[in-house]
Every structure is written in C-alpha cells, then in structure tokens.
Amino acid sequence: MASFSVCTLSFTSCAQDVIQQPAHSQALKDVQILAADSLGGRLPNTPGHAKAQQYLVQRFQSIGLKPVGTQYQQNFKFTPRNASAEVQGVNLVGMIQGKSDKVIVISAHYDHVGTRNGKVFNGADDDASGIGAILAIASHFQSQKPQHTLVFVAFDAEEQGLRGSKAFVANLPFAKERILLDVNLDMVSISEKNELYASGAYHYPSFKPLLDKVKVPEGLNLRFGHDRPEQGHDDWTQQSDHGSFHNAKIPFIYFGVEDHPHYHQETDEFRNIHQAFYLKAVETILRAVQVLDKELPS
DSSP: OOSSOOOOSOSSOOOTTOOOOSSSHHHHHHHHHHTSGGGTTOOTTSHHHHHHHHHHHHHHHHHTOEESSSOSEEEEEEOOTTOOSOEEEEEEEEEEOOSSSOEEEEEEEOOOOEEETTEEEOOIIIIIHHHHHHHHHHHHHHHSOOSSEEEEEEESOGGGTSHHHHHHHHTOSSOGGGEEEEEEEOOOSOOTTOEEEEEOTTTOGGGHHHHTTOOOOTTOEEEEOSOOGGGGGGOOTTSSTHHHHHHTTOOEEEEEOOOOTTTTSTTOSGGGSOHHHHHHHHHHHHHHHHHHHHHSOO
16 A cells, blocks of 8 residues: 555646655646556456546546547457457547647556455556656647647557557557657656666767757766667667557657666555656656757748
8 A cells, every 4th residue: 555645536736745846746646546546457358447547538628638439438359468358548639739730649558466365466666657747748738739649649558568558559530640759758857867768869870969959957867879779678669669660660769767676576565766857857758849840840
C-alpha cells in the first residue's frame, strides 16, 4: 500500500501531498491520481484500468482536445500475455488543429502491470509520468496555438508488447504521409542524476540540431543516446511505443530516464517520483515540442 493519502477519483484537482509549483503542477496531480491504489495498477480490462480511461477522457475534454473521428476512444483487439483469448484495448486520441495539416504525434501509455499477489504496481513513473506530461503539453498548446496539428495519444497495452501503438500505426486515422514524427514519453520522473534522455537522433540525425536549441531548465541534464543497435538492451529504439512508429518508417524522438530500482516494482508510486526533476522534465519536453513545431516544415 502507498504511504501517502490516496485521492478519491472525483476527477477534480487533488492538492494533497503535492508540492506547490505554479508551472505544470497539474501534471503532478494527474500522476498522483493515475498512480493511486484505487486504480489497481491499470492492467487492461480491469476496473482500475477503466477508471484511468474514464479520468483521461474527462481530462481530454477539460483541456478541449478534439476527437480524431467521432470519439476519443479507438478500440482494437489483442491477446494478453499468458492468455489465449482476445480482449479489447482502447487507445485515447485527441488533437489540436494547427495552421498546417502536418502532424506531430505526442504519446505516452496509460496501462501498467496491475496487481500481483495482493501488491499494487502503481506505475507512477511507468508511465503515469508520461501521461501527466502530455496533458500539460496539450494544455499549453490549447492556449498557444501550434503551427502543426498536434495529435495526443494515450496508448493502451504497451506493457503487453506495444499492442496499442501497433494497432494505431496499422490503422492510422489520417494519412501516414502527414505525420512528421512521434514524440513519445515513457518514464520521465525519476533520475538520481537529474538526467533526461532524448533518444532517436542516431536514426534521425536531422532532429539533433533542433533539440540542441532547447533551453534546458537549470538542474536538469538533457542527454542524447540509447539509440544505437550495438548497445543491445541499452538501445531503447524498440522498448516503448515509438518503436511501432519506427518500424513503420515514421520518425521518433523518445524522452525517458534510465532504469532505476523502482522499475516494474511495487515501489513505483507517487511518493517516490522526483517531483522537482519531473517538473523540469515536463518543461524541457514542452520546450522541445515548441522548437519542433516551429522549425519543422509545414
């Protein structure tokens, strides 16, 4: 059980146990709500997962994201690990129309690994932190309209083998040629070294000079790497949902941190994220998207 006071899912701002920061403090609240014990670790097709989905639909609505199609929910079928029957997965997709029809996809996954032997694996860093960040980015661009069309995707079933992003890429709701890149976020809130990695420039070197323009908040180190084939397990190219885009020859930039002791453990809960680092990471990723939106062709 988490040691902090768990917020009830009233879908309102939850201020308890959250440090007060004027910038992006809502991202912390989103992480705390999604990583609450009451969501049971957000395993697909569980009541807690359904609560997370409901919460995110309401957050998309409150931000003012437009559905891509008739609704935010885009359903797909997949077979979970260690199972034989297909179940339904649900990606959540919203957009902000830009001056250009060219698309930048901004993504994170909202599922996690659930409850095991009575222990809740809350997945605060993995990947409630990414979801909190994309919601903060969406909120910013809702008030500061982008040059490009921004499509925000909360992927399902990432922990089941990137199944949500594979389904999304296989059935894109708009022409593939419109997509400039996927900016994917997976684990961006815990780093003892205050290091955030931007991975993918090895494959797509044209992004490196653009990311070099990002003004990084003091106290955070933006690193590049973890994207070379010879690195083996330390090559992150296929280790989150951006891999589905890369395999479809759609460029990506992936923001994440190196593995830490809480990774896929019951201790990956809100009280263990590095809040000051997380706020700086959110700001860094927002600034990166601003640069990409400004500099990429439309």
